[in-house]
Amino acid sequence: MIKTERITNTFRAFGNRNYSLFFGGQSVSQIGTWMQRTxxxxxxxxxTHSAFMLGLTVFVSQFPSFLFSLLGGIASDRYNRYKVLLITQIASMVQAVLLAILTYANHYRVWEILLLSGILGVINAFDVPARQPLIHEMVTDKADLPNALALNSSMVNLARLIGPALSGIILVKFGAGTCFLLNAVSFVAVIISLLLMKLPVYVTAPVKKKIRSDLSDGFTYLKNTSSIRIMMLMLGLISLLVLPYNTLLPVFAKVVFKGDAATYGYINSFIGAGAVISSVFLASVKPEANLKFILLINTIVLGVSLLLFSQFSYFPLAMFFAALSGFGMMCQTTICLTIIQVDSDPEMRGRVMSYVAMAYFGMLPLGSLIIGVISQKIGAPAAIFFQGITALIIAVSFYKYLRSDQ
Known part of the structure; x- marks a missing residue:
């Protein structure tokens, strides 16, 4: 009986029909997204055989989200988030189709791939601020919201487990064009799920302020809300200095482990496996649990696992630490996002998420560019070793705040 209640508690957000539809459609789409990303x-x-170009690729694909995320947040707060999300999903599908056509033509250049990646970054600037707050409208019982957010992370990371593994196999057997085409097809699932939803009738809010005033109000709100401000700072530092370790994984696959595209896919999948376990763990956490203390522990786990991953060339052992890094990484980012969303006022949530997108999509591409340059000088293993040290320094720096409720 106790076990049954625990399982029910872990998946309680599925009692919301709209969220169940969203989860199903996004699960398929996210697998395609990870296939394309890989x-x-x-x-x-x-x-190119260049670690710098890997960093530049991440930079180009995500920095536009930083540039336009504030506008995306305003759009999320001013307009129907459901329609905004539907538009961004259709636009993302078109981008994947264009990428597939370009690759199948077999005359593509690196700059063309980077251009299409940049277009996707602009689309994501409007997608993320609409997607996250819309979950609040899908969940009728607000007590289920933290569980829905945790399950959302588990869905993303299950896709991270499956997508790269499939991508590695497809890259070897059929080529990159097939990966991109399958991603385009995967958007059909999420578009159908959105069309099947029955959300409350949208009431247009009167727009009384200019965009500049909305931006100023959002910044003032963040400045005056310490719990959100500190989580944003921590998320930004981790995104800039630690999370870009993913950028160097192709180097590990080809140089350190002497492998191919399938090897790269497997590394991503082990990280995804750890992230999935992390998401299930967070979904099972009781509402009264101290999330800040769990955040502290998993920031340390992330740092230690990166240190050890960087030092082993024996693939099975390295994959254990890769999975552990996925666990720590996902706990870290998910808890930061959960605290930020739960503590945000409903009328400010879109703008808050746009600042979150700036902290993540702004810092991560910059970090990827920096780590690409550093890796070019000192090598990928040494670069990831120092990222692990940095994660531990961040954990120590925020120790007092994260232990404040103990």
Missing amino acids: GVSWVVYTM
């Missing part, structure tokens, strides 16, 4: 990085690396 394919783009591998194609660029095999064409």
Whole structure:
């Protein structure tokens, strides 16, 4: 009986019909997204053999989200988030189709792939601020919200487990074009799920302020809300200095482990496996649990696992630490996002998430560019070793705040 209640508690957000539809559609789409992401990085690396170009690829694909995320947040707060999300999903599908056509033509250049990746970054700037707050509208019982957010992370990371593994196999057997085409097809699932939803009738809010005033209000709100401000700072530092370790995985696959595209896919999948376990763990955490203390522990786990991953060339052992890094990484980012969303006022949530997108999509591409340059000088293993040290320094720096409720 106790076990049954625990399982029910873990998946309680599925009692919300709209959220169940969203989860199902996004699960398929996210697998395609990870297939495309893996394919783009591998194609660029095999064409250039440059760690710097890997960093530049991430930078180009995500920095536009930083530039336009504030506008995306305003759009999320001013307009129907459901329609905004539907538009971004259709636009993302078109981008994947264009990438597939370009690759199948077999006359593509690196700059063309980077251009299409940049277009996707602009689309994501409007997608993320609409997607996350819309979950609040899908969940009728607000007590289920933390569980829905944790399950959302588990869905993303299950896709991270499956997508790269499939991508590695497809890259070897059929080529990158097939990865991109399958991603385009995967968007059909999420578009159908959105069309089947029955959300409350949208009431247009009167727009009384200019965009500049909305931006100023959002910044003032963050400045005056310490719990959100500190989580944003921690998320930004981790995104800039630690999370870009993913950028160097193609180098590990080809140089350290002497493998191919399938090897790269497997590394991503082990990280995804750890992230999936992390998401299930977070979904099972009781509402009264101290999330800040769990955040502290998993920031340390992330740092230690990166230190050890960087030092082993024996693939099975390295994959254990890769999975452990996925666990720590996902706990870290998910808890930061959960605290930020739960503590945000409903009327400010879109703008808050746009600042979150800036902290993540702004810092991560910059970090990827920096780590690409550093790796070019000192090598990928040494670069990831120092990223592990940095994670531990961040954990120590935020120790007092994260232990404040103990």
